[in-house]
Amino acid sequence: MVLYLIGLGLSSPEDITVRGLKAVQKCERVYLEAYTSILMAATKEDLESLYDREVILADRELVESGSDQILENAENVDIAFLVVGDPFGATTHTDLIIRARELGIPVEAIHNASVMNAVGACGLQLYNFGQTVSLVFFMDNWKPDSFYDRIKENRELGLHTLVLLDIKVKEQSFENMARGRKIYEPPRYMNIETAASQLLEIETLRKGSAYLPETPCVSISRLGSPQQKFIAGTLAEMAELESGDPLHSLVILGHRTHEMEVEYLLEFAKDKEGFKNAVTKEVEAAKAAQMAAVAEEEDDD
């Protein structure tokens, strides 16, 4: 039969598409990928009641090494694999699809909104975004910073960067893992203030001016839910925010920011004058740098 990969959208159970709902209602088994994101305003029971189906929570272990278990008997029955956002969003489930292909099971994707496109709601044009990066929770001796060079690349081109923030669901402590105890830590969702602080920490270490405390940003909180909130401010202000309930993402602006984008963002700025000045400074610094580069080139000739 068919393996349906169904995007659930961002927030409520009813963010599923009509087509997605019809598909899930005819499936024999329904898995919900429950470790790369969460549906903000829905419990497993809410989904089960809308679908009239039992929902099986699929953790990382099952998804990454249990493809055959998920696909069991798929020759004879339809199976749904639900993913928050779009099925090909922040994380793809390529292994599962490749395994289905090998077994000759047709795969059908039913798309939905994800942060990658819905972020446009803050007023920034999707055209002006560069590559998306991820930021994980730092530990005392493990502070992965590969995002830094990528933000720098985007910023040098004047493009905005969408920063996706870490989610830790069903993680074990090192001690419990070492002792083989299946005890899991409470879930953690990175907030804006932690993200901004970590970003600033790496800038202090790397000193590459990829971004600065005065760089304009927009916080994206609870996108697509009734509690959605955007705040426009500098990165330093973001580090002092109280961003509240998850989920969050952060956008670091680039100097190609269009006037209309700024106009729209001002609605979300606590300090409108300050935010406008921060953007203007960026734009002017970029122009000055360009002129200097041209002058140098002419000197070389």
Place this chain on the structure above:
Amino acid sequence: MVLYLIGLGLSSPEDITVRGLKAVQKCERVYLEAYTSILMAATKEDLESLYDREVILADRELVESGSDQILENAENVDIAFLVVGDPFGATTHTDLIIRARELGIPVEAIHNASVMNAVGACGLQLYNFGQTVSLVFFMDNWKPDSFYDRIKENRELGLHTLVLLDIKVKEQSFENMARGRKIYEPPRYMNIETAASQLLEIETLRKGSAYLPETPCVSISRLGSPQQKFIAGTLAEMAELESGDPLHSLVILGHRTHEMEVEYLLEFAKDKEGFKNAVTKEVEAAKAAQMAAVAEEEDDD
């Protein structure tokens, strides 16, 4: 009451979300933005029958200068403004939102999939995409090529580029426009072969090696519909394709292409060996260029 901006997703009437459908069904007036994209597998009548509402087609003129007409009596009734894809997708309707804000009318967005995130279905990671560009139909004396520098920026960083292809709906010929005749040309949707030819034409003119005939690409046809088709091949091969019914988009690969991405794409390559070689050449050329740059820097020291 509320102005609902509702994303319709990519293809069928039932790609609307359950929440979106409920909202549209309680609206007094329902507008469909009908000039930046089309819903591939649905007529106006299909939508009307699903919504149990009359659907008013909103052309560019109405959307760009008729905000007040759309928002008429919004103090007392709910109004829906439907957009193919996501309401903040390729084109934003910022003017309408800003006008609603001015009038004190609450705006609620109901998100959906758009090509900007659903393109992940071809197997390329959304993380590896740079800025998105648009390509318009060339005319004899008007060949706008601002996309060229942006593709070059993406490619220099090794990132993929999503190229959105032009749609002309309800356009007048110059002659009819000059004579004030409201006669409209038949709709035109750019296909892959035209897009690839135009891209190659500009490379021949600009000679910046932003991309070459042998650059690996993926054609994205009828994304999200039952007739969805991806083809992996070189840009030169894309110029010879018969890509069929609209809508289409094109992805130009960058040299950061991951092995798993290539693995996935091979399924869509007519000439698998050739495609694999094209990708390998790109990756190796990028490595060689990087080594040369490092060597030059060392020379400078």
